Amino acid sequence: MSEMQQEIRKIREIISQGQNFLVMGHRNVDGDAYxxxxxxxxxxxxxxxxxxxxxEANITPLFHFLDCHTLVTQSIQWQEFDxxxxxxxxxxxxxxxxxxxxxxxxKNTPLVNIDHHNGNKLFGDYDLVDTGASSTCEILCxxxxxxxxxxxxxxxxxxxxxxxxxxxxxxxxxxxxxxxxSFGREVGGEGSEEPGGWGGIITPQIATLLLxxxxxxxxxxxxxIRPRTFEVTxxxxxxxxxxxxxxxxxxxxxxxNYLKLYGHVLDTLISLKWGSIIGGYISxxxxxxxxxPENELGPQLINEILSSLDGSDFAFLIKETEDxxxxxxxxxxxxxxxxSKIARHFGGGGHIxxxxxxxxxxxxxxxxxxxxxxxRM
Numbered sequence: 001m002s003e004m005q006q007e008i009r010k011i012r013e014i015i016s017q018g019q020n021f022l023v024m025g026h027r028n029v030d031g032d033a034y035x036x037x038x039x040x041x042x043x044x045x046x047x048x049x050x051x052x053x054x055x056e057a058n059i060t061p062l063f064h065f066l067d068c069h070t071l072v073t074q075s076i077q078w079q080e081f082d083x084x085x086x087x088x089x090x091x092x093x094x095x096x097x098x099x100x101x102x103x104x105x106x107k108n109t110p111l112v113n114i115d116h117h118n119g120n121k122l123f124g125d126y127d128l129v130d131t132g133a134s135s136t137c138e139i140l141c142x143x144x145x146x147x148x149x150x151x152x153x154x155x156x157x158x159x160x161x162x163x164x165x166x167x168x169x170x171x172x173x174x175x176x177x178x179x180x181x182s183f184g185r186e187v188g189g190e191g192s193e194e195p196g197g198w199g200g201i202i203t204p205q206i207a208t209l210l211l212x213x214x215x216x217x218x219x220x221x222x223x224x225i226r227p228r229t230f231e232v233t234x235x236x237x238x239x240x241x242x243x244x245x246x247x248x249x250x251x252x253x254x255x256x257n258y259l260k261l262y263g264h265v266l267d268t269l270i271s272l273k274w275g276s277i278i279g280g281y282i283s284x285x286x287x288x289x290x291x292x293p294e295n296e297l298g299p300q301l302i303n304e305i306l307s308s309l310d311g312s313d314f315a316f317l318i319k320e321t322e323d324x325x326x327x328x329x330x331x332x333x334x335x336x337x338x339x340s341k342i343a344r345h346f347g348g349g350g351h352i353x354x355x356x357x358x359x360x361x362x363x364x365x366x367x368x369x370x371x372x373x374x375x376r377m
Contacts, residue, residue, distance in 0.1 A: 008143055009114055014126070018082030018289060020050045022109075026089040027056035027096035028327070028358060033088035034059065036114065036136040038068050039209040046201055052078055061143055061293045065249040066209065077104045081363035083110045088109055088136035088213075090349045104360040118340065119349055124287025134229040137213030141232045144202065163365050178317055204240025211241040215250065220301050223353060249264070254300070261290040265317075272371045278309050279316035281363060287320075294319050294327070307331040314339050316370055318363060326366060329356045341375045354375075 001009075015021075023041050041053045054076050055212075059069040076098050084106065086092070092099060099106055113124030116133040133139045197205070214233060220223050237243050263287030265280035272278070280301070289296050297319065306315035314332040316339075321327055326348060330339035332353040340355040346366070348357025359366070 002172050003129070004130065004142075005094075006127055011126050011128060013145060014051070014083050014112065015044065015047070015158075016109065017105070018049070020078065020081050021052075022076065022084045023051060023053045023087065024084065024089070024095055024098065025055060025087045026094040028094075028356075029055050029059065030088075031063070032135045032137055032213040034063055034066075035209045035211075035216070036087040037085075038066070038071075039111065039137065039140060039206045039213070040087065040114075041071065041374045042068075042203070042206050042209070046203070052076065052081075054098050054142045058097055058295070062249075062296060062298050065245070067211065068205075068209075074098070076105060076358045081105065081109050083112055085112045085114065086124065087114050087140070089113075089115060090117040090119055092123050094349075110204065114143070117349060118351060119344070122286075125369060132226060134222050135214045135217035137210045137217070138229055138232050139209060139237075149175075186362070198364060202236075202239050204242065207236040207239040207241035211236045211243060212246050216299075216357075219299070220247070220251065221351065222303075250298070251300070257290045257292060258297070261286070261292060262305060265301060266305070269327055270367070271368070275311055277316070277370060278306060278312045279318065280306060281318045281320075283320045284322065284365065294321055299329070302329050302331050307333050309333075313337050314375070316342075318366055321358075325358060325360045326362025327356070327358050328366060330354070337375050338377050339375055340369055342373055345373065346367055 021044055023037050023044070025037040029037075037053060037055075041051050044051045053072050054074065055072050056074060059072055063069060070170075086095065089095060092111075110126070112125040113120070113122065113127045113129065114136055115129050115130075116131055116136050116139055118131050120127075120129045122129065128139060128143060130139050130142075170303070207320070211233060214229065215221070215325065221229070262283070264286065265282065268280065270279045270281060282294075282297075284294070287297075302315060302317040306317060309315065313334055314330060314337050316331075317329045319327045320327075328343065328348065330342055330350075332339045337351060338352045340350050340352050341352055343355035343357040345360040346357035346361060346369070348355060348359070349355055
């Protein structure tokens with residue numbers, strides 16, 4: 001049994017034996033953190049558990065179409081939990097104020113760390129971390145499912161191995177296809193090594209949340225994918241995930257003022273190192289000019305426009321937040337540049353080719369670091 005399988009079994013045991021759980025993601029919640037946290041929240045609720053879900057920042061209106069943002073609170077209300085689940089977060093400090101305000105809870109409660117980021121600090125009592133996965137939502141599917149296919153895949157990919165592994169399609173005795181994500185079966189019965197009582201139902205809502213996180217973190221399957229990613233995606237759609245709804249609200253719902261803002265950024269494009277690094281800056285005044293709150297600007301500007309410029313190595317976008325600080329996003333256009341080095345310099349993190357940070361440094365200081373730091377691999 002692989003190390004990851006052992007960790008999954010331990011976490012399932014915690015869920016089976018516990019009743020009260022806290023679920024959190026990093027404070028600057030993105031699609032993967034939100035999708036994985038909310039999917040786990042509903043899955044635990046379907047098992048009859050009592051669950052609190054907390055995030056420091058308000059959930060961006062970009063995610064409101066999923067119709068569950070009102071369940072998230074900004075501070076921890078209860079005092080005792082059987083476990084704390086931290087989704088898509090490389091280190092505890094990124095949980096922000098809710099954790100700072102409740103140190104005793106975090107000191108005395110088992111921590112389950114579910115993540116796929118390089119550089120994860122492995123802060124959990126249980127660390128389900130796979131840096132080869134496309135997203136935390138993909139990893140969460142491995143936790144929620146229980147099939148021979150899942151176990152075989154985990155053995156091949158538990159250390160981030162991205163090599164293709166072709167496995168036979170699972171068939172029932174009658175020759176019918178069995179979904180690798182057939183979560184609804186009862187697990188823990190006679191002859192099972194799984195904890196008694198394990199096994200919930202993946203509803204279309206949960207499947208949609210998981211697929212949402214995968215799509216957002218891979219930029220609609222343009223980066224950080226492996227064969228497992230498509231297998232999970234196919235099965236989530238078969239289980240009722242609303243793919244069309246996700247695509248419509250993520251990629252086909254741009255408003256005119258947003259497009260005009262994109263034009264402004266292109267008109268004021270910042271070019272460094274003779275055009276090998278390009279990016280943009282949006283001040284609070286500019287956000288107000290176009291009637292767009294900073295937290296409602298999605299990733300399309302950097303993912304689809306800035307990082308697509310021919311001749312550049314990587315792109316950046318710097319946004320001034322309402323509190324006067326800066327939010328930095330970085331995307332590598334070529335796979336020979338590690339932009340996470342820049343993000344880590346400013347206390348952030350992410351992936352080698354896609355990273356970000358939140359900092360109180362000035363625009364000029366950020367630009368100096370971007371231009372001077374060597375991020376070649």
